[in-house]
Amino acid sequence: MEHNDSNQHEDTADREGGQDLHPLIAARLEKMDELGAEVPLYPYSFDRSHTSLEIREGEGPLTAEGVKVRYPGRIMAKRGTGKTLFVPVQDEWGRIQAYFKKDDLGEDAFRRIQKLIDIGDWIGVEGTLFRTRTDELSIHVTDFTFLAKAIRPLPEKYHDLSLENKSRRRYLDLAMNQESRDRFKLRSSILRDVRNFFDAEGFLEVETPVLQPLYGGATARPFTTHHNALDMTLYLRIADELYLKRLIIGGLEKVYEIAKDFRNEGMDRTHNPEFTMLECYAAYWDYRDMMDLTERLVRRLAGNFGTDGRLQYGEHQLDFSQPFRRVTFMGALAEAVGRDLMVVPTDDLAVLAREKGVELKKGMGRDKILDELFSLLVEPGLIQPTFVMDHPQELSPLAKAHRDHEGLVERFELFVAGFELANSFSELNDPREQRRRFLDQKALLEAGDEEAQQLDEDFLQAMEHGMPPTGGMGLGVDRLIMLLVDTNNIRDVLLFPHMRPEVSTDAG
RNA sequence: GCGCCGCUAGCUCAAUUGGCAGAGCAACUGACUCUUAAUCAGUAGGUUCGGGGUUCGAUUCCCUGGCGGCGUACCA
Structure with missing residues (x-):
């Protein structure tokens, strides 16, 4: 648990200390408090009926029969148009868009999803599959539950993370x-x-x-x-x-x-x-x-x-x-330097190696020099x-x-x-x-x-x-x-x- | 290890010759009942990687440390 560093950990520490924390995090904590009074924020499990992959593969029958699906994932965006809301929900295999409608859900539930849920949060939705006017496969949501609240924002959506952040914070790269x-x-x-x-x-x-x-x-x-x-x-x-x-x-x-x-x-x-x-x-x-x-x-x-x-x-x-292709070590080397090094005396070999750019070091035996020559002259060409x-x-x-x-x-x-x-x-x-x-x-x-x-x-x-x-x-x-x-x-x-x-x- | 380049808002990036530190996304307020980089109007957000120096004034120039990228060395 030892980390040297970073304002990220300081944020958490500050929270405990009751000091200032980052406004983006503060805003989410406030929403969390408000939500927490109404619904559980970190429930213990969710009974999934389909993955995004299964939904896409089973689309025909699922949409035709109006089958209910229960689908969990992470919220990747929110696109609201007043009294409706489109939310792409991502699981390991992809995203399915959830469609929330105020008339269906009622005032309170709609406010929860519209105002209190953030990009990055995990939710589970329940509803029936349909295709929108623009042909996007969607879930018409009849009910939903929060699965976990995120208190940090996800990175920006249409530029890739920097190389460093992709490696250092792999969870974000994966997300x-x-x-x-x-x-x-x-x-x-x-x-x-x-x-x-x-x-x-x-x-x-x-x-x-x-x-x-x-x-x-x-x-x-x-x-x-x-x-x-x-x-x-x-x-x-x-x-x-x-x-x-x-x-x-x-x-x-x-x-x-x-x-x-x-x-x-x-x-x-x-x-x-x-x-x-x-x-x-x-x-x-x-x-x-x-x-x-x-x-x-x-x-x-x-x-x-x-x-x-x-x-x-x-x-x-x-x-x-x-x-x-199968070649011999000495054969490939002979081809590269134009002579059979098997019969070249060690002193001459050292001279040749230096000419070819090999840095000779103390303790380098004859075979080590051959190896260096091979790395330099032959390996790069072995495609x-x-x-x-x-x-x-x-x-x-x-x-x-x-x-x-x-x-x-x-x-x-x-x-x-x-x-x-x-x-x-x-x-x-x-x-x-x-x-x-x-x-x-x-x-x-x-x-x-x-x-x-x-x-x-x-x-x-x-x-x-x-x-x-x-x-x-x-x-x-x-x-x-x-x-x-x-x-x-x-x-x-x-x-x-x-x-x-x-x-x-x-x-x- | 060495050399070159970089580090600016949560994220991705701008900033002319050294002269008021900016945009997009995310966030916040408001409008909108089929959106999909949603849109529209507005608001807020900064120890410009740390330390030191030069200067009236440093994101910018110099020194130093940290981290990263690329190249190179060693290696698989």
Whole structure:
């Protein structure tokens, strides 16, 4: 309940203190007092007969038979013409206009609705459906009840909220924009669809710890917290990979988790400190099996939420209906720079990288430089769905060495519209090799790479009990949704994106 | 983190060269029995993000802090 800020909270405080409050709020409180003497303002429930959607869909029979409807929602406007009043009432699916007539309702009831009810209030109306002269589907109201009084005004009706207010006060964005409500309902149905897909593929949905004594499974800086009773540092997970693999080791053969991960890094159009990640693991699979699964999943979602497997994303027409392009990491890079970097000496590579605009930092290994080059030269051009395969080993401490190529691992990333959507490996399952890789990471850490991974002894011990060959895949859910709803800003797909507190305390 | 731009009424936005701070919606008063950005007549509403400075005078110029947008860096 701690908020630093803002006149909004001060208003409430002022009210308790009996001081001045905003005139718009004062006016509504007065109406509330007057109304409260006549009718209950915050009743306990309302028996709805139809939603706005059901009313529109059932319109023919409902209007023909003069069926009574009981319909609740929020008042979005008031248009009065003296002794009649038109009030659009909005529920989750849309608006139905209520028609109030003085002759039908009587003096008192009509005054209540005309003078004492405000835009933003919730009411329930009862009446019969009809069409007005201008063909607007309406409810001819015979009775109504207040469901909740609002004491703050809704935003203005024909300009959109500012971007900041849309994110910061999502309830207003949702109240004012059907498009926003639909976008978040779409997010929900995408997630349901993902779950249906994995369930149908025989995967088990599981939950693993958010609070972890060691963070691992990805390269990122974590959030740190403290457990009082145990007096120990805990980290908010940056990935759930190492726990899901423990489940594979335990004998659960196909598992997935849709998890909130937390990374203590910069925020921008495509990054929120907490975000949703899908990870799945299947025993006996390799990365090629995982590639097939990923392609099926993404194609199915694109098919369900686009048309004919095609999606418009910004200026790009993305085609998911054809088999996804498959290129190798080194091959794509060779094409971009015009030479095979596999055989270029490290010193020459550094020179080349600098020429191409890569900022070389302390502790950057050869493979890290390759990765930077790839991000800079290749990724932006990967617009149509493309699998990039077989990455340098150093970048992938949890991936299995490539069966045919020395120095590479069996890994793929799926790129769409220039950004990485999914990442997958044939999972390393040789415990001694895994220990060596962790030790390599430790060396990198000591050489100055802040993101190198920690050695997880408990995980190694689990693997020493025997881990079957396993394919694993992680997919950025928020980005997937951005793609499907055609937005380039992650805030548009997060109900409550992280925002700095609005107003600092005036102590400083 | 860095750079650029912004912050004015409840909301969305104006304000010329530094010269009385405005509009639309919302609110309030009144008129109107099929309106739909309802209409018409009127009223009220401001610490111009906070702090400091320059100036006869600052929404405007300078310094500083906060928040936001965009770009960039890191990352998924």
